[in-house]
Amino acid sequence: MSNKRQMRFLKALTLLNASHKGLILPFLPLFLSFRGFSSVEIGTILGIAPMVSIVAQPFFGYISDKYKTIKGLLLFLYFAVIAVSFSIFFNTSFFIVFISFIAFHFVMSPAGPLLDSMAIKSLGAKKRDQYGKIRLWGSVGFALTAVVSGPILGWIGIHNIYILFWILILLLVSLTLFLKDNNHSADPVSLQGVKEVLTNKGFMLFLFLCFLVMIPHRMNDTMLVLHLEDLGATTFLVGAAWALAAFSEVPVFYFLTQKILKFHHLFLLGIVAMFFTIRWLLYGFIESAEWIVFFQISQGLTFGLFWLVALQTAVSFVPNHLRSTGQALLMSTCFGLGGAVGGTTGGAILDNFGSQTMYQLMAAMTFLAMIGIFTTYKLRKT
Structure with missing residues (x-):
């Protein structure tokens, strides 16, 4: 795969990887409120879970270094996200949703840093100053998803938010298959x-x-x-x-x-x-x-x-x-x-x-x- 084609796929993946945040961050609180959770419960679910990134990102960084792959790890993480999301979207128990969201964040939060790592490695030392042009697509993806998701969820109902989410994750899986893996991992x-x-x-x-x-x-x-x-x-x-x-x-x-x-x-x-x-x-x-x-x-x-x-x-x-x-x-x-x-x-x-x-x-x-x-x-x- 040419480097230009690799860059195009990385930009698309950066856009889609941020798109799931453009769906979850604005609309998951509404979904949880619709399912009967209180403001304190919603704040606890969304507030405590990100702490797992303190452990998740170094852990999966080490796994990536050890097995010399980012592409394979991304595919594993995206499928794990789909599996964990069932408990979030189809359960009304605070404890189960809370634990599920911790697991969800554990497998979702490393995806961004792994994509950043692949982008920097693909650019090389001479072109690392162009990383911002790739990162911009994350903001674009978040914004577009937030705008488009509002009317769609208003039409299909907030309870069907999982449909949009799974479509985004499956698109991520499809594009990740076309990436060229880089075997030179960063120091753990x-x-x-x-x-x-x-x-x-x-x-x-x-x-x-x-x-x-x-x-x-x-x-x-x-x-x-x-x-x-x-x-x-x-x-x-x-x-x-x-x-x-x-x-x-x-x-x-x-x-x-x-x-x-x-x-x-x-x-x-x-x-x-x-x-x-x-x-x-x-x-x-x-x-x-x-x-x-x-x-x-x-x-x-x-x-x-x-x-x-x-x-x-x-x-x-x-x-x-x-x-x-x-x-x-x-x-x-x-x-x-x-x-x-x-x-x-x-x-x-x-x-x-x-x-x-x-x-x-x-x-x-x-x-x-x-x-x-x-x-x-x-x-x-x-």
């Missing part, structure tokens, strides 16, 4: 390497500050759909909200990657926290679902900018041979631990005080994080 993450990174006080402080910023963001990821539903949003508006958020990230990823290197990472993180504070304040006081959907365009200047800053900083803090470890810790802190705390906390606040109060408290949290970040920046600069 070692315990000694983790120890070296964990002793880097500057990096640990940065991860803690990122964690504070990400808790409210992960609350929004889990509870936005329920907030929009409270405001009377249709399934189309729910899909449009996630689509606007995903599309707003594209220009940020494309144009700002190099420019952010000119500024201190703590200064930029403080700016991100300020943008997040304004965003959550707007969400907390606006009572129109349409306006909330419109302000989803702020996702680019909040999360998009945050991820660029966080990823570049993680790379700069650790030596080259430990970059995988540093990035794994960043992912685990922001999406694993941050998702667990944000999901469960957000569900409890929403159930007891309402969604608007939840967003007002989120704004207060990011404001305090902003003060802490700028104070740290000033002290370190001095």
Whole structure:
């Protein structure tokens, strides 16, 4: 297979792999609510499960290295996802759905990093700066799926969400069959390497500050759909909200990657926290679902900018041979631990005080994080 053809398949796989998130993230909370689960139960299911990625990604990375395959492992993971999803879509027991979603995330979360690894290897050292052009297709896939899924689910019913999900997974399986496997796997993450990174006080402080910023963001990821539903949003508006958020990230990823290197990472993180504070304040006081959907365009200047800053900083803090470890810790802190705390906390606040109060408290949290970040920046600069 030519390298150009390999790139086309990788772009298509990146699009489809993100598409399942464009379906699950906006609409699974609605599906679970339809099945009778409470906000706390939904927050627990969606918030705790991502913590398994802390274990799943290094584990399957090691398996990939040992057996010298990414393609074969991806096929195994996608079929495992289909098998596990039966318990999520056809069971009403909280315990069974909770355990099933943990298993679901265990086999689904490594797919993205494995595709990233294959993309970087296929590009080679000289063309790695073009990785962003592949990553963009993930945002496009998420956005398109979120938009299209809303009207379709409105037509076939939210209870039939599994039909769309299985179609996406089967398309992923079909395209994966055409990939050319790369036998040169990355170095596995070692315990000694983790120890070296964990002793880097500057990096640990940065991860803690990122964690504070990400808790409210992960609350929004889990509870936005329920907030929009409270405001009377249709399934189309729910899909449009996630689509606007995903599309707003594209220009940020494309144009700002190099420019952010000119500024201190703590200064930029403080700016991100300020943008997040304004965003959550707007969400907390606006009572129109349409306006909330419109302000989803702020996702680019909040999360998009945050991820660029966080990823570049993680790379700069650790030596080259430990970059995988540093990035794994960043992912685990922001999406694993941050998702667990944000999901469960957000569900409890929403159930007891309402969604608007939840967003007002989120704004207060990011404001305090902003003060802490700028104070740290000033002290370190001095």
